[in-house]
Amino acid sequence: METVSTTRSHGGVQGVYRHASTSTGTQMVFSVFTPPQAADGVKCPVIWYLSGLTCTHANATEKGEFRRWAAELGLIIICPDTSPRGEGVADDAAWDLGQGAGFYVDATEAPWAPHFRMWSYVTEELPALVAEHFPVDLERQGITGHSMGGHGALTVALRHPDRFKSISAFAPIVAPSQVPWGQKAFPAYLGSNKAFWRQHDAVALIEDGAWVAELLVDQGTADGFLENQLRPHLLAEACTKAGIRLTLRMQEGYDHSYYFISSFMEDHLRWHAARL
Amino acid sequence: METVSTTRSHGGVQGVYRHASTSTGTQMVFSVFTPPQAADGVKCPVIWYLSGLTCTHANATEKGEFRRWAAELGLIIICPDTSPRGEGVADDAAWDLGQGAGFYVDATEAPWAPHFRMWSYVTEELPALVAEHFPVDLERQGITGHSMGGHGALTVALRHPDRFKSISAFAPIVAPSQVPWGQKAFPAYLGSNKAFWRQHDAVALIEDGAWVAELLVDQGTADGFLENQLRPHLLAEACTKAGIRLTLRMQEGYDHSYYFISSFMEDHLRWHAARL
Numbered sequence: 001m002e003t004v005s006t007t008r009s010h011g012g013v014q015g016v017y018r019h020a021s022t023s024t025g026t027q028m029v030f031s032v033f034t035p036p037q038a039a040d041g042v043k044c045p046v047i048w049y050l051s052g053l054t055c056t057h058a059n060a061t062e063k064g065e066f067r068r069w070a071a072e073l074g075l076i077i078i079c080p081d082t083s084p085r086g087e088g089v090a091d092d093a094a095w096d097l098g099q100g101a102g103f104y105v106d107a108t109e110a111p112w113a114p115h116f117r118m119w120s121y122v123t124e125e126l127p128a129l130v131a132e133h134f135p136v137d138l139e140r141q142g143i144t145g146h147s148m149g150g151h152g153a154l155t156v157a158l159r160h161p162d163r164f165k166s167i168s169a170f171a172p173i174v175a176p177s178q179v180p181w182g183q184k185a186f187p188a189y190l191g192s193n194k195a196f197w198r199q200h201d202a203v204a205l206i207e208d209g210a211w212v213a214e215l216l217v218d219q220g221t222a223d224g225f226l227e228n229q230l231r232p233h234l235l236a237e238a239c240t241k242a243g244i245r246l247t248l249r250m251q252e253g254y255d256h257s258y259y260f261i262s263s264f265m266e267d268h269l270r271w272h273a274a275r276l
Numbered sequence: 277m278e279t280v281s282t283t284r285s286h287g288g289v290q291g292v293y294r295h296a297s298t299s300t301g302t303q304m305v306f307s308v309f310t311p312p313q314a315a316d317g318v319k320c321p322v323i324w325y326l327s328g329l330t331c332t333h334a335n336a337t338e339k340g341e342f343r344r345w346a347a348e349l350g351l352i353i354i355c356p357d358t359s360p361r362g363e364g365v366a367d368d369a370a371w372d373l374g375q376g377a378g379f380y381v382d383a384t385e386a387p388w389a390p391h392f393r394m395w396s397y398v399t400e401e402l403p404a405l406v407a408e409h410f411p412v413d414l415e416r417q418g419i420t421g422h423s424m425g426g427h428g429a430l431t432v433a434l435r436h437p438d439r440f441k442s443i444s445a446f447a448p449i450v451a452p453s454q455v456p457w458g459q460k461a462f463p464a465y466l467g468s469n470k471a472f473w474r475q476h477d478a479v480a481l482i483e484d485g486a487w488v489a490e491l492l493v494d495q496g497t498a499d500g501f502l503e504n505q506l507r508p509h510l511l512a513e514a515c516t517k518a519g520i521r522l523t524l525r526m527q528e529g530y531d532h533s534y535y536f537i538s539s540f541m542e543d544h545l546r547w548h549a550a551r552l
Contacts, residue, residue: 009530222284253284257283
């Protein structure tokens with residue numbers, strides 16, 4: 001693992017790191033904020049932040065406004081990239097498929113299968129790497145994310161219910177199998193067998209028996225993707241049936257941008273910290 | 277004035293606006309955050325944030341992390357651009373001269389004089405425009421800025437001591453006449469007569485009798501420009517002699533980036549709010 005940069009911020013250190021990923025077969029970059037509480041190697045709880053379409057680690061790192069709260073609450077914040085990248089890695093001209101659009105799955109289909117293994121990357125490889133190099137308390141992990149990354153956070157948590165003590169999302173894709181983004185990406189990455197899609201669809205996972213105690217979701221009412229791609233009511237219905245305590249906050253007038261995310265970052269990190 | 281975008285954030289509105297500037301003879305873009313307290317047209321105090329070399333209005337707007345505190349404290353935050361831009365506007369291949377590097381002066385020299393009139397723009401034209409379109413309480417104005425924008429904030433405030441009730445800066449250029457950045461830009465924009473330079477040099481202005489009651493300055497000790505370009509001790513010496521109460525905080529390990537600015541934004545806005 002190579003250190004790209006470390007920068008003092010809010011009493012802690014905002015780092016950016018690069019490593020050769022065995023999952024994706026590419027160089028992968030991610031960011032880690034270590035709060036002042038971790039300065040002497042004291043283990044701190046960790047929050048995974050999974051980003052949305054088109055993003056790298058950098059978007060949330062620069063615009064998520066999480067450091068103030070992570071520093072106060074003693075949280076390590078990890079922002080992975082959203083896909084493999086670079087020459088020799090398959091891509092698509094569209095912004096919602098290929099590089100920047102990994103959808104947190106292990107692709108089985110050509111041309112994506114060789115490198116697009118973001119599920120293995122964020123659930124296995126990166127956690128092991130982070131545990132080796134940073135003072136993370138693995139008994140105290142939370143996960144969150146935005147849009148496609150909210151989808152990632154929900155599916156990763158629903159399939160690892162014992163790993164995460166706290167789960168939230170900002171404007172997540174809750175049922176990719178039922179919306180255009182997923183109906184484009186899933187056949188491309190996973191093929192036509194919808195049984196495989198259900199493993200990466202939060203609503204389907206809950207319908208199929210996955211269970212966690214509670215979720216926090218914020219969703220802007222002025223989000224241009226709300227009706228067509230996000231449809232949080234589908235998550236609400238599934239949670240009601242499954243007895244999952246969902247706190248779904250419809251935030252009046254907020255859109256899909258980092259101005260929305262940063263507005264509620266404090267609430268989310270306090271929610272996580274209270275449970276970690 | 278044209279609205280480029282308005283986005284809900286932290287209970288207020290982050291707007292971006294464009295207008296044809298009579299000062300610069302170009303289209304100019306600036307951002308305004310209006311806090312929730314201003315929602316019904318209630319007049320709020322205003323903080324001017326002047327940005328540094330290479331920046332537009334967007335850098336601080338996206339990475340300054342000011343909205344959380346402005347929303348709490350009821351402050352309107354205005355971020356102007358740092359120079360005129362566009363075709364037909366003089367430029368230089370270097371990043372510290374020309375577009376993105378206006379230094380908050382009215383240029384008198386070719387080829388800069390026709391458009392590089394950022395002093396008139398930020399001290400006269402933009403305040404009048406803002407007063408016309410936003411609920412600003414002109415009796416309660418503060419000013420701050422970063423690097424070249426810290427230089428702008430200090431010089432604008434020292435020459436308008438009755439206009440600003442609070443003045444701060446992040447890693448400001450305090451004595452441009454004595455450092456390479458200023459010794460390159462000032463002859464280009466203002467010519468060789470150093471009497472004109474002194475009108476745009478905070479330390480020189482204080483030596484020549486300009487006075488304000490107090491200043492807050494934060495400066496990172498790991499800032500790569502500290503020794504060569506910023507030299508805050510020159511400001512400290514001038515303030516001591518002039519009886520200006522300078523709070524100069526050397527922040528251990530911080531660099532020149534927005535990670536530094538955002539770390540201390542809360543302190544600065546609380547400082548301003550307490551005086552407005």
